[in-house]
Amino acid sequence: MILSCRDIYKRFGGIKAIDGCTFAVEQNKITAIIGPNGSGKTTMFNVISKLVKMDRGIIEFNGKDVTPLKDYEFARLGISRTFQDVKLFQNLTIKEHLQIAISASNERFFLNLLKGKASETMFINEVLDLVGLDKQIDTYATDLSYGQRKLLDLAIAIAKPHTLLMLDEPVAGVNPRLRDSIKEILRELNDRGESILLIEHDMNFVMDLVDHIFVMDAGRVIAEGVPEEIQKNPNVLEAYLGK
Amino acid sequence: MTKGKIFIIFLVALGVLFTAGCADTEQSEEAVEDVIVIGIMGPYTGGAAAYGNAAKDGAMLAFDEADLPNVRVVVEDTKSETREAATVMNKMVSVDNVQAVVGDLISAATLAAAPIAVQNQVVMISPASTSTDISDAGEYIFRTIPGDDGQGLFAANAMHEKGFTNVALLYTNDQYGNGLANIITKEFTALGGTIVADETYEAGSSDMRTQLSKIRNADPDAIYVVSNTPDTSVALLRQITEMNIASQIFGSEGLKVASILELGSSVEGIIITSVSPESDEFRQKYMDAYGEQPPAFAAQAYDAATAIIMAIEQGATTGEQIKNSLYEMEFDGASGHIIFDEKGDVEGGYVLVEVLNGTFVTMEE
Amino acid sequence: MSLLAQSIINGLITGSIYALVAAGYSLIYSTNNFMHFAHGISVVAAGYMVYWLFTVTGTPFYLTCILTIFFSAFFGLAMYRLIYLPLQKRGASNVILLIASIGILIFFQNVIQIIFGSGVKLVGYIEVVSGVTFAGITMTPLQIVILVVSFIIFILLYQFMQKTKLGRNMRAVSNNRELASIVGINHIRVSDYSFLIGSALAGVAGILVALEQNLSPFMGTNLMIKGFTGAVIGGINNVPGSIVGSFVLGMAENLGILVLPSGYKDAIAFSLLFLFLLFKPTGILGKKEGRFDK
Numbered sequence: 001m002i003l004s005c006r007d008i009y010k011r012f013g014g015i016k017a018i019d020g021c022t023f024a025v026e027q028n029k030i031t032a033i034i035g036p037n038g039s040g041k042t043t044m045f046n047v048i049s050k051l052v053k054m055d056r057g058i059i060e061f062n063g064k065d066v067t068p069l070k071d072y073e074f075a076r077l078g079i080s081r082t083f084q085d086v087k088l089f090q091n092l093t094i095k096e097h098l099q100i101a102i103s104a105s106n107e108r109f110f111l112n113l114l115k116g117k118a119s120e121t122m123f124i125n126e127v128l129d130l131v132g133l134d135k136q137i138d139t140y141a142t143d144l145s146y147g148q149r150k151l152l153d154l155a156i157a158i159a160k161p162h163t164l165l166m167l168d169e170p171v172a173g174v175n176p177r178l179r180d181s182i183k184e185i186l187r188e189l190n191d192r193g194e195s196i197l198l199i200e201h202d203m204n205f206v207m208d209l210v211d212h213i214f215v216m217d218a219g220r221v222i223a224e225g226v227p228e229e230i231q232k233n234p235n236v237l238e239a240y241l242g243k
Numbered sequence: 244m245t246k247g248k249i250f251i252i253f254l255v256a257l258g259v260l261f262t263a264g265c266a267d268t269e270q271s272e273e274a275v276e277d278v279i280v281i282g283i284m285g286p287y288t289g290g291a292a293a294y295g296n297a298a299k300d301g302a303m304l305a306f307d308e309a310d311l312p313n314v315r316v317v318v319e320d321t322k323s324e325t326r327e328a329a330t331v332m333n334k335m336v337s338v339d340n341v342q343a344v345v346g347d348l349i350s351a352a353t354l355a356a357a358p359i360a361v362q363n364q365v366v367m368i369s370p371a372s373t374s375t376d377i378s379d380a381g382e383y384i385f386r387t388i389p390g391d392d393g394q395g396l397f398a399a400n401a402m403h404e405k406g407f408t409n410v411a412l413l414y415t416n417d418q419y420g421n422g423l424a425n426i427i428t429k430e431f432t433a434l435g436g437t438i439v440a441d442e443t444y445e446a447g448s449s450d451m452r453t454q455l456s457k458i459r460n461a462d463p464d465a466i467y468v469v470s471n472t473p474d475t476s477v478a479l480l481r482q483i484t485e486m487n488i489a490s491q492i493f494g495s496e497g498l499k500v501a502s503i504l505e506l507g508s509s510v511e512g513i514i515i516t517s518v519s520p521e522s523d524e525f526r527q528k529y530m531d532a533y534g535e536q537p538p539a540f541a542a543q544a545y546d547a548a549t550a551i552i553m554a555i556e557q558g559a560t561t562g563e564q565i566k567n568s569l570y571e572m573e574f575d576g577a578s579g580h581i582i583f584d585e586k587g588d589v590e591g592g593y594v595l596v597e598v599l600n601g602t603f604v605t606m607e608e
Numbered sequence: 609m610s611l612l613a614q615s616i617i618n619g620l621i622t623g624s625i626y627a628l629v630a631a632g633y634s635l636i637y638s639t640n641n642f643m644h645f646a647h648g649i650s651v652v653a654a655g656y657m658v659y660w661l662f663t664v665t666g667t668p669f670y671l672t673c674i675l676t677i678f679f680s681a682f683f684g685l686a687m688y689r690l691i692y693l694p695l696q697k698r699g700a701s702n703v704i705l706l707i708a709s710i711g712i713l714i715f716f717q718n719v720i721q722i723i724f725g726s727g728v729k730l731v732g733y734i735e736v737v738s739g740v741t742f743a744g745i746t747m748t749p750l751q752i753v754i755l756v757v758s759f760i761i762f763i764l765l766y767q768f769m770q771k772t773k774l775g776r777n778m779r780a781v782s783n784n785r786e787l788a789s790i791v792g793i794n795h796i797r798v799s800d801y802s803f804l805i806g807s808a809l810a811g812v813a814g815i816l817v818a819l820e821q822n823l824s825p826f827m828g829t830n831l832m833i834k835g836f837t838g839a840v841i842g843g844i845n846n847v848p849g850s851i852v853g854s855f856v857l858g859m860a861e862n863l864g865i866l867v868l869p870s871g872y873k874d875a876i877a878f879s880l881l882f883l884f885l886l887f888k889p890t891g892i893l894g895k896k897e898g899r900f901d902k
Contacts, residue, residue, distance in 0.1 A: 049790060071789040081790055089783045091845070092776070100780055103773055104792040160791055288718070289826060292726030416871035443871040447830070449821050452618040453862045454870045460611045474728040474824040481822070487738040487746045502728045502822075509736040 001063070002027045002164055002195045003048070003079075008057030010040075010047055010219075017043045018054070019219035025164070030186065030196045032206045034230075035216035036240050041199045042084060044216070045168055049081050050074045061164075076105045080157035081166040084199070086149045088141040094152060095137035098124045101160040127159045131185055147178050154182070158189070165189070167198040171205055183209055207231070215239065279560055281306070281551060282317045282335040284346035284356070289323025290447050290472040293500065294348055294540050298370050301541030301577075302345045304532055305548035311555060317341065321352055323472075328352035332359040341365055342562040343554075345547045348540060349471070350374030350418045357384050364562040366569065368550060370543035373496075374418045375426075378586040383566050385583055387546040387576070388518060389591030391419070394496065395426025397593040398467060398516045402493060403434045407465035411440035411458040411490070413451065413479070414469035420446075423469055423495060439463045446471065449478045455486050466490045471497040477506065484509040499539055499596060499603060510598050518543075518578065519592040520605060525577030546576035610744025615862045617745045620755055623858025627758040627851040628816060629835030630842070631765060632809030634850035636684075637839065639778045639802035642702040646687055646712035648832030650807045654680040654814025655823045656720055659729050669733055677811035684807020685800060687712060693796065713828060721825040729823040754816050758851060761809065766848040778802055782845065837881045843891030853891060856880075 003025040010018040018040045025031045033041050046052040048059060050071040059066050061077055069077075080101075089097060102120060124137060133151040135144065144152060150170070157165055170186070171179045186209060190196060200206050206213065207227045215223040215230060217239040223230060230236055283302050285295035299318060306316050317339045321327040328347050335341045336359060343366035347353045353372040360367045361381035369377065369386040378390060402410055410431060414420035420443065428438050440461035442454035458466060466488070470476040476498045483492060484506070492513040499515050521529075521542035529537040554568035573582040579591055595606040633647040654676050661672040691712065692705055700708075739748040769775040781788045781795045788795050817831070834857065835850075842853020857877060864876040884891060 051786060051790075070794075072792050072794045075790055075792040083787075087784060087787045087790075089780050089787065091779055091783045096776055096779075099773075100776060100788075100793070101791050104777065104788075156791065288721060288726065290824070292721070293728075296726065443869065445871055445874055448873070449827065449830070450618075450622055450873075452621065453615055453865050453873075456611055456614040456618060457866075457870075459614075474822055474827070477728050477730065477822045481736050484736050485739045485746070485748045485751075487741055500727075502730070505730045505732065506736045509738075 001025065002061065003197065004058075004060045005044070005048065006058045006060075008044070008047060008059070009055045010043060010052065011055060016219050018047065021057075021216065021220050023214045023221055023224065025195060025197045026212065027195050028190070028193055029211040030190050030198070030209060031212045031214070032210040033197070033199050033214045033216055034201070034203065034206060035222075039216040039239075040219040041216055042168055045081065045166060045199060049079065049166065075160075078161060078163040079166060080160045080162040080164070082153045082157050082168055082170060084168040084172060086146075086153045088149060088152060088156075090142050091140075093138050093140050094128070094133070094135060094144075094155075095124060097141065097152060097156050098127060098137075098159045101156045105161055124159070127155050130158065130188070131155045132181055147174050150174055150178070150182075154185070163195060165194060165196045165198075167196065169199055169201060171200070171202065179205065203231075277560075278313055278315050279555060280315050280317060280335075280339050280341045281548075282319065282339065282341040282344035282346070283548075284319045284321055284328065284331050284335070284344055285348050286323035286352075287320040290474060291323040291349055293473050293538065294371060294471075294497075295321075295323070297538035297541045298345070298348055298544035300533055301370070301529070301537065301544035302548040304529065304541075305545045305552060307532075308528075309552045309556075311552065314552075314555060321347055321349075323349065325349070325351045325355050328356040329359060332356035332365075336360070336363045336365055342560070343368070343551045343565050345370065345544055345551070348372060350377065350422075353377060353384075354380060354418070357381055360384065364566075366551070366562050366565045368547035368569075370547045371540040374422050376418065376422075378588050382587070383562065385547075385550075385569055385587035387543040387550070387578060387581060387589055388540070389593075390588055391422045392426055393591060394516055394518075394593060395423050396430055398423075398493065398495075399427045399430030399434060399436075401514075401516065401595055402465055402467065403431065403436055405465075405491075407491065408436050409439045409461075409463045409465075410436060411442070411461055411463035411466045412438060412469075413442045413444065413454055413458060413466060414495075415446045415471060415475075416443040417446050419471055420469045427467060444475075446475065448475065450482075451475075451479055452482055452486065455482055455488060459486060459488050463490050465493060467493045467495075468498065469495040471495070473497075473500045473502045476500060477502050480506055480510055480513070496539060501536075501538070504598065504601055504603075507601075511600075513598050514606070515596045515598075515603075516593055517596045519594055521577050522575075542576070542578035546578050546581050549574070549576055550581065612866070613743065614745045615866050616859065617747055619859035619862035620855065621747070621751045621858070622862060623838075623855035624751075624754045624758040625813075625817060625820065625831075626834045626838045626857055627854035628754070628761070628809070628813035629831050630838040630850040630854045631758075631761050631847070632806035632813065633832070633835050634806075634839040634842075634844070634847045635765070635778075635809065636802050636806035638782050638845045638847050640692075640799055641782060642692070642705040643709065643836070644687075644692075644803075644806075645706060645709040645832055645836075646716070647684075647709075647806070647810055648828035648835070649713045649716045650680050650684050650687075650810035651814045651817060651831055652720065652823070652825070652828040653683060653716060654811040655731075655818035656724060656729070658815050658818045659724075659731050659823055662733060663729075663731055673815055676815055677808050680811030680814060681804045681808035684803040684810065688799060688803040693799075713832070717825050717828060724823075724825065726825060731818045731823070734819055750816075750820055754820060757812070757816065758854075761812070762848050762851040765851070769847050774798070774801060834877060837877055839891075840881055840889075841884050841891055843893040844889070846891060846893045849891060849893035852893060856892065 001024045006022050008018050008021045047054045131151045131154050171182050213230045214221050215236050223233045223236050285298050286292055287295045319331040321331050348371035350372040353369045357380040361383045367384050371388055373391040375390050412424050414424045440458045444451045494515045499517050525542050554565040559565045559568045596603050597606050636644045657676045657679055661667040739746040777793050777798050781798045785795050838854030838857045839850035841856050842849035861873050861876050865873050
């Protein structure tokens with residue numbers, strides 16, 4: 001288990017956003033968390049990546065308890081994460097985004113000023129090729145279309161040294177061609193041995209891509225299993241339709 | 244809220260009640276004893292702090308010497324700001340119940356506080372405010388320093404007598420500066436001279452280079468500089484030197500501070516129009532008490548305090564009685580012969596002080 | 609003609625002093641997104657440190673400069689670690705941080721007054737002599753040095769912000785602190801560096817201001833206002849731009865009072881500040897940070 005979450009609880013005031021949630025992500029597999037709006041999926045991501053502090057629970061990464069870690073410390077363990085509303089730096093270029101992703105994890109600021117410039121650029125171009133972002137690397141993030149920003153978001157997650165990718169709705173709002181493209185990219189990454197955890201709304205996207213599914217509703221996991229099982233599970237249908 | 248926090252708040256509340264209670268009792272006890280409260284107000288922080296503190300020291304010297312048992316002195320800082328003066332006067336009148344006040348120094352501050360003093364029949368004696376408007380500020384307003392008319396007249400005459408015909412003025416854009424500049428302009432032109440440049444700067448500025456550029460361009464044979472804080476005085480003189488200005492420099496009272504001497508040989512030869520120096524006797528007393536030469540306005544503040552003390556010794560207990568006593572008073576004080584005219588002003592005398600060999604030397608007539 | 613030329617030079621001289629203050633302030637503001645008004649006291653404290661080390665205790669001038677810059681850097685860091693960061697951890701808004709910084713400025717102004725007195729202090733390392741006159745304009749060697757130093761700082765800051773990893777991380781933190789954490793940037797460490805470097809620049813400013821002007825405890829307020837105005841004009845998130853903006857301010861002030869009465873100098877500064885805040889808040893060089901529209 002690369003990531004394991006047990007009995008997570010989080011409430012905001014009177015709202016129980018996460019109400020006893022337990023799941024685990026297996027190495028080298030693509031795992032999805034699905035569920036209706038408001039079921040706590042994104043909150044769960046925020047709790048895992050330490051942007052939100054949980055009330056109680058245990059989170060382990062590669063078997064080690066990560067509860068006391070700060071947000072950037074957790075990120076440096078090797079987890080990349082994207083956001084549902086694509087978060088980028090409005091004042092930086094594509095190149096700068098990727099430079100940060102590549103090197104942020106170590107704090108040796110003043111060394112390596114000139115060393116490895118060439119290999120860095122090569123790597124940046126490789127990642128951009130992989131995601132299919134065909135734009136000048138000196139373009140500012142604000143000059144990109146929505147789809148291109150989604151790709152940049154993904155590129156940053158990939159460029160950052162990682163062993164686990166956490167993607168929050170990687171195809172939300174993108175056109176069908178781009179959606180298929182991203183599905184292919186995720187498959188390719190998984191083939192290379194990467195572990196991926198994703199949140200997704202779109203059942204169809206998830207069905208033929210993913211190895212294991214957890215269904216969340218009202219802050220807890222109500223069902224889990226392979227896609228075929230989930231499709232037939234009555235509780236799942238009720239959760240989606242009943243809301 | 245944790246128990247610890249409640250406990251701490253409870254302690255703080257107790258402490259506040261306790262000290263407030265103590266303060267109250269103190270005041271009511273004193274009121275019974277029929278104490279006369281005298282205030283000293285002036286700038287002890289901010290740009291004019293050096294002068295304010297000098298005046299405070301001079302006044303306190305007089306009060307300490309007299310050591311009157313039924314007199315209590317209250318000291319308040321007006322922070323070199325005009326609006327603070329009104330606030331301070333209000334406080335001293337309503338909370339401390341003062342009968343007379345030594346202060347303020349800055350003319351604008353004195354004028355701000357004056358109406359409150361007059362309304363409450365509190366005497367004000369300023370040791371340093373020279374603006375001509377103060378003569379008409381009311382019958383409760385006095386000063387132990389001569390008004391600007393005096394300094395302006397003296398300056399215009401001095402420059403004329405020394406043979407300068409084209410003079411430039413550089414002065415602060417406030418009551419004091421404008422008043423002084425107006426009188427000098429009027430007098431100097433009446434004597435046949437020309438004002439070739441007229442430049443102002445905001446009090447508290449540190450960069451007068453452009454004004455000096457304009458003045459240099461007009462090629463005056465002398466420049467009269469007005470400054471009322473040590474830092475602008477130093478900045479001005481420094482920039483005059485750095486800009487290679489060859490004209491003879493005359494300066495107002497405020498330039499006579501020890502700090503300008505640190506500019507070294509560059510200030511040799513500048514001439515300052517200064518009120519007559521303090522008496523040797525006072526200089527010695529001040530030296531003994533504070534270990535240094537009395538700075539500007541210390542003697543005038545000493546005399547202001549002395550006048551109030553003398554009024555009280557003659558039996559005055561209220562502001563009104565002190566006021567009446569002052570108009571009848573005459574004595575030789577630390578800063579000169581003190582007798583208040585019908586407007587509460589003193590005549591005073593002026594001398595020219597030159598910087599020679601790194602010290603201030605009074606020029607002979 | 610030479611009056612115009614002299615005014616331009618005066619504008620450059622004034623502008624360079626503002627630039628020294630604005631540079632460090634802008635670095636700190638841009639990284640941390642709150643107004644560190646107490647930066648003014650970093651400059652003044654550095655000036656007084658030069659006075660105390662060089663004039664009072666007789667420490668050699670070069671050693672004085674090195675010690676002063678170190679002192680300023682850590683003084684700034686202390687303000688961050690002891691006051692701003694604890695407040696931020698308690699959820700303080702940027703307005704509260706600004707109020708705190710004004711409080712720090714006032715507090716230390718009074719501390720300086722208590723220690724050194726309110727009288728003006730001169731450092732006296734350079735003798736006051738007439739400046740060099742050429743082509744109808746007069747400048748002192750020190751003023752030329754200050755101009756050159758501000759130009760060098762401009763270039764260094766540009767290189768730093770654009771080409772180094774720390775500079776890039778500062779720009780990232782400045783724009784989106786949360787995202788920066790997600791990609792593994794320790795934003796508190798980045799802020800530490802911003803205060804260290806920005807306040808070290810204040811140290812440089814303090815040394816030069818102490819030599820060029822004279823020291824008084826309350827001079828920090830005015831310096832900070834002018835530096836802040838220069839930073840706004842140049843572009844509040846553009847760090848090297850703050851230097852350009854400061855020169856624009858200096859020029860506007862000095863050229864402005866060729867035409868207007870001299871008393872209007874500060875009024876010109878404030879008018880420029882308001883104009884830019886109202887109509888071009890991103891300043892001359894600031895990029896209009898685009899919004900992502902969905």
